[in-house]
Amino acid sequence: MASTTAAEAGTADVPARAGSSRSGGTLYRGDLGMWSWVAHRVTGVLTFFFLFVHVLDTALVRVSPNAYDETIALYKNPLVNLMEVGLVGAVLYHALNGVRVILVDFWSKGPKVQRAMFWVIAVIWLLVMIPGAYFMLERTVTEMIGGH
Amino acid sequence: MTATVDSAPELAAPRSPRRRPARRNNVELYAWLFMRLSGLALLVLVLGHLFIMNILDGGVHRINFAFVAGRWSSPFWQFWDLAMLWLAQLHGANGLRTVINDYARKDATRFWLKMLLYTATVLIVALGSFVIFTFSPDVGS
Numbered sequence: 001m002a003s004t005t006a007a008e009a010g011t012a013d014v015p016a017r018a019g020s021s022r023s024g025g026t027l028y029r030g031d032l033g034m035w036s037w038v039a040h041r042v043t044g045v046l047t048f049f050f051l052f053v054h055v056l057d058t059a060l061v062r063v064s065p066n067a068y069d070e071t072i073a074l075y076k077n078p079l080v081n082l083m084e085v086g087l088v089g090a091v092l093y094h095a096l097n098g099v100r101v102i103l104v105d106f107w108s109k110g111p112k113v114q115r116a117m118f119w120v121i122a123v124i125w126l127l128v129m130i131p132g133a134y135f136m137l138e139r140t141v142t143e144m145i146g147g148h
Numbered sequence: 149m150t151a152t153v154d155s156a157p158e159l160a161a162p163r164s165p166r167r168r169p170a171r172r173n174n175v176e177l178y179a180w181l182f183m184r185l186s187g188l189a190l191l192v193l194v195l196g197h198l199f200i201m202n203i204l205d206g207g208v209h210r211i212n213f214a215f216v217a218g219r220w221s222s223p224f225w226q227f228w229d230l231a232m233l234w235l236a237q238l239h240g241a242n243g244l245r246t247v248i249n250d251y252a253r254k255d256a257t258r259f260w261l262k263m264l265l266y267t268a269t270v271l272i273v274a275l276g277s278f279v280i281f282t283f284s285p286d287v288g289s
Contacts, residue, residue: 045247048240052268055233055276058216062279064287065213075208084208088198095195098187105184135203 036118040097043090050087081140085133092128096121179242186235193232217285226280233276241269 030038060068074080100117104110110117202208219225244265252258 041243041247044240044243048244051236051240052272055237055272059275059279061213061216061283062287068213068216072208072211075211081208084202088202091194091198095187095191099191102184102187132203136207139206139209 032115032118036097036100040094040101043094046090047087047094076140078140078144081137085129085136088132088136089125089129092125092132093121096124183239183242186239190232190235190239193228194236197228197232217283220280220283221285230277230280233280234273237269237273237276241265 057068057071060071075084097118100114100121103117104114201211220229245262248258248261248265252261
């Protein structure tokens with residue numbers, strides 16, 4: 001499954017690194033393919049737990065408008081707002097890297113260019129997250145420094 | 149995944165029928181395929197949802213009961229949210245199943261973690277579907 005993909009992606013161009021441990025130690029510090037897979041897992045698990053909470057809070061619309069509005073006010077709190085940027089960043093990484101995994105699996109050249117594809121998704125992530133974070137935090141920041 | 153160490157010293161006769169595979173069904177293949185297909189659908193559903201709810205037009209600050217009531221008056225967004233709920237929860241459940249299989253060391257731990265996962269999955273899918281299907285803008289008034 002996902003683990004198989006990461007192993008294949010990781011070994012696709014690994015020979016160049018074999019035995020080139022900079023510190024001379026024996027600790028395996030992984031390769032880009034491994035770390036992209038670790039990040040995929042971590043962001044996926046985080047999103048799973050958020051989804052659990054999010055379905056419960058949305059279910060409050062079935063209780064009363066007040067119950068829902070009071071709970072949703074938490075999402076507008078500055079600290080939680082910042083965590084939402086983190087959530088969007090995590091989901092966006094998971095989505096982009098998921099496309100990369102699909103291309104590694106199904107595109108004949110995928111495994112060969114997996115490293116380049118990682119840098120492509122990293123650039124797309126930044127291009128989306130910079131304006132995205134701006135719009136998500138704009139109101140919170142202006143309210144914090146006193147403007148309206 | 150299916151590889152088992154074949155340490156039996158005796159060799160089967162050449163061209164004899166293959167040894168019965170350890171895996172008797174294709175569940176893992178379908179689970180693997182489901183992750184890719186649901187992932188592609190979620191790419192549109194979830195990123196669209198995050199864009200509308202968090203970034204567009206004031207983002208999270210404009211969300212309240214009236215906003216939800218307005219959206220769910222449209223069958224399009226009801227279907228969007230229902231599809232997203234089912235696909236995301238099943239995609240996430242299968243992902244966590246893989247994580248549990250990878251890291252749980254004892255059979256009992258693995259079993260109970262998966263029972264907890266499946267219970268949570270049924271609860272979330274059922275509760276979420278119930279809310280979407282029975283939502284009424286007049287609740288509590």
